[in-house]
Amino acid sequence: MAAQAVTDxxxxxxxxxxGGQGALPWEPAEVIDTHxxxxxxxxxxxxxxxxxxFPDALALLRARAFATGCPLPQVCAEPFDEPRG
Numbered sequence: 001m002a003a004q005a006v007t008d009x010x011x012x013x014x015x016x017x018x019g020g021q022g023a024l025p026w027e028p029a030e031v032i033d034t035h036x037x038x039x040x041x042x043x044x045x046x047x048x049x050x051x052x053x054f055p056d057a058l059a060l061l062r063a064r065a066f067a068t069g070c071p072l073p074q075v076c077a078e079p080f081d082e083p084r085g
Contacts, residue, residue, distance in 0.1 A: 041076075044057070
């Protein structure tokens with residue numbers, strides 16, 4: 001019941017944004033690039049370097065962010081070497 005109430009509230013807010021009643025929460029474009037574009041490029045480079053799939057590379061970047069407590073954009077801006085012991 002609580003989950004349904006939260007879902008209804010979030011859906012209502014999302015529809016309001018997508019319905020043209022205000023700016024999207026991820027504007028401006030620099031925020032989009034920082035959080036999505038930079039992560040996509042970093043995951044692509046990591047996937048190519050390690051010969052793994054894109055989803056696995058993105059998962060590794062997210063895991064590094066979680067393990068270090070650093071924001072994902074910061075992790076994506078740094079070189080991704082082998083895990084530190």
